[in-house]
Amino acid sequence: GQQLNQSPQSMFIQEGEDVSMNCTSSSIFNTWLWYKQDPGEGPVLLIALYKAGELTSNGRLTAQFGITRKDSFLNISASIPSDVGIYFCAGKGNEKLTFGTGTRLTIIP
Amino acid sequence: DSGVTQTPKHLITATGQRVTLRCSPRSGDLSVYWYQQSLDQGLQFLIQYYNGEERAKGNILERFSAQQFPDLHSELNLSSLELGDSALYFCASSATPRLAPYEQYFGPGTRLTVT
Numbered sequence: 001g002q003q004l005n006q007s008p009q010s011m012f013i014q015e016g017e018d019v020s021m022n023c024t025s026s027s028i029f030n031t032w033l034w035y036k037q038d039p040g041e042g043p044v045l046l047i048a049l050y051k052a053g054e055l056t057s058n059g060r061l062t063a064q065f066g067i068t069r070k071d072s073f074l075n076i077s078a079s080i081p082s083d084v085g086i087y088f089c090a091g092k093g094n095e096k097l098t099f100g101t102g103t104r105l106t107i108i109p
Numbered sequence: 110d111s112g113v114t115q116t117p118k119h120l121i122t123a124t125g126q127r128v129t130l131r132c133s134p135r136s137g138d139l140s141v142y143w144y145q146q147s148l149d150q151g152l153q154f155l156i157q158y159y160n161g162e163e164r165a166k167g168n169i170l171e172r173f174s175a176q177q178f179p180d181l182h183s184e185l186n187l188s189s190l191e192l193g194d195s196a197l198y199f200c201a202s203s204a205t206p207r208l209a210p211y212e213q214y215f216g217p218g219t220r221l222t223v224t
Contacts (some may be wrong), residue, residue: 001151031211040148042111042215061194068154088151097142099152 006100014108015057019076020086021103029091029098032065032072034043037102040043046087081107112136113216115200121222127188130219134202140164141223142213143175146197158183183201190223197221 004025007044014033023032030039036042047089049065049072060077072089084107089100112135122124122128134141144153155166158177169175172190177183188195197220 033212035215040218040220042113042217043214044111044212048212056158066188090213096154096157096167097211097213098154101151 003078004089004098004100006089006103010101010106012108013079013105015081017079018032019079019083019105020073021064021075022071022073023061023091023100024071024090025098026070027083027091027098028069030069031092031095032063032068032096033090033092034061034072035072035088035090037088043088066107067087076105079105079107083107113200113202114218115198115213115216117220118195118217119220120224121220122190123224124190124192126190126223127186127207128190129199130185130187130200130221130223132183132185132200132202132216134183134200135214137159138202138204138214139181141177142201142203142204143169143183143185144199144201144215146199146218152199153186171217185219192223195221195223 006023027086037043047063052069054065064073069105086102086104090097114133116131119122140159142157144152155169156175157165163176197218199218200216203213
């Protein structure tokens with residue numbers, strides 16, 4: 001099935017570092033969502049974006065809806081151990097969500 | 110806790126068998142979505158129901174079927190199971206598919222192991 005391209009695929013960082021990841025698509029979306037998934041658990045919604053250019057924060061997380069409507073970015077500031085997991089972007093065109101391939105975040109002690 | 114419940118949490122069965130996975134959406138949500146996630150893979154959309162009717166289909170195999178009941182809970186039926194069907198199956202719900210908010214809230218998943 002169709003998936004969005006997320007990069008990087010994986011990240012290894014030290015606690016306290018900032019993190020940036022992005023999601024790109026060949027299609028235009030009218031909504032972008034960012035989810036975090038812990039191993040064996042369901043994805044948890046972090047941030048929802050509804051308007052091109054929109055910048056939204058949720059604590060240490062900030063996400064942006066790209067101006068072209070074909071991309072979105074997620075930044076995590078001052079990472080902490082509980083940030084470990086897989087981050088998925090999801091774009092909504094009509095009614096269906098299309099999910100990205102995921103970015104796996106690992107924090108090195 | 111997203112408010113979406115799924116049962117069972119784990120399911121182990123043999124090839125050729127049939128299983129049923131159950132999902133209860135968040136209170137007030139009319140739309141239910143089913144996803145499959147194989148090991149270290151992304152989420153593959155299977156099927157969506159809205160207020161009891163099928164709304165959209167993704168890459169759902171013919172051996173799989175789903176329905177949404179009048180009380181809005183949904184069941185995903187998987188038959189003639191193959192080893193490759195082993196995966197996490199997630200249910201998600203949203204208020205309505207055409208009006209904001211469009212956010213989908215996911216349940217904890219059912220881990221299916223086919224041996």
